[in-house]
Amino acid sequence: MRRAELVTAVLLAAFSIYLMWKSTELNVGWVEHEGPGGGAWPFWLAGMMLVCNIWTIVNWVRKTTPQSRSQDLFMDSYAIRMFLLVGGSVVGLVAMVHVIGVYGAVPIFMLFYLRVLGRHNWVPTLVISGIAPVVIFFFFDVAMRIVLPKGYLEPLFYPLYDIFL
Amino acid sequence: MEIIQLLLDGFLIAFEPLNLGLVVVGVTVGLFIGAMPGLGSVNGVAILLPLTFLVPPTSAIIFLAAIYYGAMYGGAISSIMLGIPGASTAVATTFDGRPLALKGMADKALIAAAVASFFGGTISIILFTGFAPALASVALDFGDQEIFALMLLAFATFVGLGGDDIAKTIFSICIGLVFSAVGMDIISGTPRLVFFDIIGFLHGINFLVLAIGVYGIGEMLWTIDSTRGNPSMSKVEVSTKRTISHLKEVLKEWKPAWIGSLLGFFVGILPAAGATPGSLMAYGISKMTSKNPDGYGKGEVGGVIAPEAANNSASTGAMLPMLTLGIPGSPTTAILLGGMVIWGLVPGPMMFIEQSDFVWGLTASLYAANFFAVIINILFIPVFLWVLKMPFTILAPIIFVLCLVGGYAPTEDMHDVWLMVIFGFGAYLLRKLDYPLAPAVLAIVLGPIAEPALRQSLIISGGDATVFFTRPIAGPITMIAIVLLLLPLVQVFRKKRKQAKDAEA
Numbered sequence: 157m158r159r160a161e162l163v164t165a166v167l168l169a170a171f172s173i174y175l176m177w178k179s180t181e182l183n184v185g186w187v188e189h190e191g192p193g194g195g196a197w198p199f200w201l202a203g204m205m206l207v208c209n210i211w212t213i214v215n216w217v218r219k220t221t222p223q224s225r226s227q228d229l230f231m232d233s234y235a236i237r238m239f240l241l242v243g244g245s246v247v248g249l250v251a252m253v254h255v256i257g258v259y260g261a262v263p264i265f266m267l268f269y270l271r272v273l274g275r276h277n278w279v280p281t282l283v284i285s286g287i288a289p290v291v292i293f294f295f296f297d298v299a300m301r302i303v304l305p306k307g308y309l310e311p312l313f314y315p316l317y318d319i320f321l
Numbered sequence: 322m323e324i325i326q327l328l329l330d331g332f333l334i335a336f337e338p339l340n341l342g343l344v345v346v347g348v349t350v351g352l353f354i355g356a357m358p359g360l361g362s363v364n365g366v367a368i369l370l371p372l373t374f375l376v377p378p379t380s381a382i383i384f385l386a387a388i389y390y391g392a393m394y395g396g397a398i399s400s401i402m403l404g405i406p407g408a409s410t411a412v413a414t415t416f417d418g419r420p421l422a423l424k425g426m427a428d429k430a431l432i433a434a435a436v437a438s439f440f441g442g443t444i445s446i447i448l449f450t451g452f453a454p455a456l457a458s459v460a461l462d463f464g465d466q467e468i469f470a471l472m473l474l475a476f477a478t479f480v481g482l483g484g485d486d487i488a489k490t491i492f493s494i495c496i497g498l499v500f501s502a503v504g505m506d507i508i509s510g511t512p513r514l515v516f517f518d519i520i521g522f523l524h525g526i527n528f529l530v531l532a533i534g535v536y537g538i539g540e541m542l543w544t545i546d547s548t549r550g551n552p553s554m555s556k557v558e559v560s561t562k563r564t565i566s567h568l569k570e571v572l573k574e575w576k577p578a579w580i581g582s583l584l585g586f587f588v589g590i591l592p593a594a595g596a597t598p599g600s601l602m603a604y605g606i607s608k609m610t611s612k613n614p615d616g617y618g619k620g621e622v623g624g625v626i627a628p629e630a631a632n633n634s635a636s637t638g639a640m641l642p643m644l645t646l647g648i649p650g651s652p653t654t655a656i657l658l659g660g661m662v663i664w665g666l667v668p669g670p671m672m673f674i675e676q677s678d679f680v681w682g683l684t685a686s687l688y689a690a691n692f693f694a695v696i697i698n699i700l701f702i703p704v705f706l707w708v709l710k711m712p713f714t715i716l717a718p719i720i721f722v723l724c725l726v727g728g729y730a731p732t733e734d735m736h737d738v739w740l741m742v743i744f745g746f747g748a749y750l751l752r753k754l755d756y757p758l759a760p761a762v763l764a765i766v767l768g769p770i771a772e773p774a775l776r777q778s779l780i781i782s783g784g785d786a787t788v789f790f791t792r793p794i795a796g797p798i799t800m801i802a803i804v805l806l807l808l809p810l811v812q813v814f815r816k817k818r819k820q821a822k823d824a825e826a
Contacts, residue, residue: 161754168492175499178514182506191780194506194513197772201495201502208492221486223754230753235546242545243746246538246721250738258726266718274714284715292726300375302730 160230161223162216169209175202245269257307259289297321324454331681334379335689343376343384344686348694349701351391356705357716358399359544361408362392362636363653363759367532368723370660371730378664379679383686385660386640389653390442390690393596393633394698397434397625398705401427402557405548410596410632413604417617417624424620427557429567431702433622434629436571437578439695441630444582445589445637446687453673453684457645460670465781466788468647469774470798472767473789474805475592475648476760481805482591482598485757497761500526501768508776521736528659528765529731530741535758536652537724538745541717543752548713559702570622577607577623581630588631589638592763595651596635600628637687644668644680647770652759659766663731 176199183193184200216224231239245268252261266285270276296302298320306313334340354365365388373381396411401418414434421430463471476494483490503514504525515522581603588599607627608617617624639650640657647669649655658668666676673680698705728741748758782788789799 157754164751164754175514178516182509182511182513186784189780190508191776191784194509194511197775198499198502198514201499205492205495205499208488208495211488212486212492215486215488221755234549238545239542239749242542242717246742246745249721249725250735250742253725253738254735258729262722262725265722269718269721270715274712274718276712276714280715284719288719288722292722295372295375296726296730300372300730302374302733304726304729305735 157223157226157228157230158216161221162213165209165212165216169206169213172202172206172209176206241273245273253305253307255307257309258304259293259313260307260309262289262292294320324450327454327677327681328450328685330678331683331685332688334678334682335383335685339376340380340383340682340686341689343380344387344689345693345697347384347387348391348394348690349697351388351393352395352398352694352698352701352705353391353708354388355392355395355407355411356398356709358403358405358407358548359540360392360720361396361410362389363408363651363656364536364540365389365392366653366656367529367536368720368727370529370532370656371727373660374730378661378666379682381664382657382661382666382679382683385657386683386687387690387694389636389657390633390687391694391697393442393636394435394438394694395705396632397438397629398431399709401430401434401625402706402709410600410635411628412597413600413628413631414625416604416628417619417621420618420620421622421625422557425556425558426620428559428563428702429570429622430625431557432564432567432699433571433574433625435695435698436568437581437626437629438633438698439691440578441582441585441632441634442637442687442691442694444579444630445586445634446684446691448586449637449641449687450684453641453645453680456641457670457673460646461674463646463670463794464792465774465778466792466795467798469771469778470789470795470802471646471648472771472774474798474802475763475767477802477805478592479757479760479763481808483757483760484598486755487809489754489756490760493757493760494764497531497764498768498771500531500761501528501765502772507769507773519736521734521740524732524734526740526765527731527737528656528762530728530737531744531765532656532659532762533724533728534741534744535748535762537720537727538742539748539752539758541720542745542749545713545717546749546753557706564699571626574623574626576610577603577627578630580607580610581627582634585631585634586638589635590641590650592642592648592650595639596632599635599638600631603627603631633691640687644672644683645670649763649766652762655763655766662766662769 179195179199179202182195184195185193187193215221219225245265249261249265252264263285266288267281270281270284296304351365354360366385369388370385373384396407397414399405399407400411400414401422404415404419406412406415418430479490480487503522506513512523584603585599588602589595604624604627607623608614611623639654643649643654643658649658661668666679725738728738752758778788790796
């Protein structure tokens, strides 16, 4: 926990400096008759972020926050395993959308999550994985006219478009 | 009398079949979301907001407000049955709700929670109806200076009253504001903070991307990490006869109900405070003034009534500054505000004049939501108990999929979905280090209002920042904000002096 606190504060401080530098692409000073330049607002806010991170680092050195005194692991083996599996499957879900679209990615994600992570029986797994895309299709594509990405599966939907859209 | 007339007109809108239907569906969905451990009103509203693009704006907000309301009722269910608060707003309900459940009185606790929520909700809506028009008419005179001063006050309450680490709180506010500045600079019209020249940043960072990231993906990861394994549920017997006898007993406990309702409402108005501290304070005061303070914590029904009345009351209280001033009183109302902006409804005093139908329709729908919530809550207790048995491994993938489609819907851009995932992971990791994230969500909603207000104020005054102190209304607000910002420093100083004194002694 102690190391994580410092690493986070340093990384966020670096991010703050990047934001300040990025803000200077616009005028961060005073423009006559126009007031503060476009970059001023994010520039000074990012500056405040930097100050806050330095403050956290000072607190860390003086050991005034609970995390900076904590000897606990930031993430124990359970948390790391969970984060990699669940987080990884979410990343996989979003990545698959680009290739096989929402209607290909969602059932695969559901199958993986329910069967492998949740260890549920095949019946509820298949029922939920099968119903989810149907409900989503009728809610988003049909009712709201928000056409969700279909990736390479797009041609399969042409007959459905003809019927419902 | 004018208010009563307006309210009656509002009821005509609230009782339109679509709106009434959405109120019933909304409170039911809210009750379920509130009852699930780890999910509260803010998660429900953030994840489901994109689904409301289907209906007209007024109906959408009525639906979301009903979810907000229902979730406040529902939070008590898992607090009592599992001993795990359904949301942070229901933490205080566990103190006496859980012991009651362990004594075999779970049904009494559930009924007390429902009745208290109804009482708190009703009192607060009546207060809301009385206060809102008055506050809005005062706020009509507000200029840019006052608006910016109010924003400052909203953020200052997080620093002064939020109770989190100050450096981390201010960091959270600033990062939310900076994210809100991504996209176009509205005054000069030039692109700003387009990271790595990725085109997706040109349209800015939608507040929903951050809200769903934090309250959808981040919250799920957090819940999976922190609950580990399935909690055990109390046994409960439900019968009509027992329900009626419990109702009679609960109705005698009027004192904690009043304490909770009044305290909850006024604490709920403050941006950083809201339902969680409101319900904790109501619990404390109810215990202090009780005839039987020793019974609290061991299963005193007053200990369920006070916090439950308070958290419902606070949720209406939080709507008051959101609708009248455009400053949300809680993270959930911040997301509601963001939603209203998407639909072109600009909260603030002008709304009471220009969109008075909407304001009063929404107010009337709160009365209706409260009424339906208590009925659905009591009738469906057995259903909620059954739902609580649903394994988290079924709920989690459904929520993740809802986040995916919800993150895509507002802008129809996969860029935003990726950003949402990154925010979700970041939120989970930062939350482990006690970074408060509610201020960031509030900030990304308020940023687009705060920045022009500040810049225009400075243009008008020619760069003179003292306008925030010298204008008759902005001045006192700014001063209060500064006092709140300095409050933690004073506390640190006093603590040091006390330590020094103790050391001498």
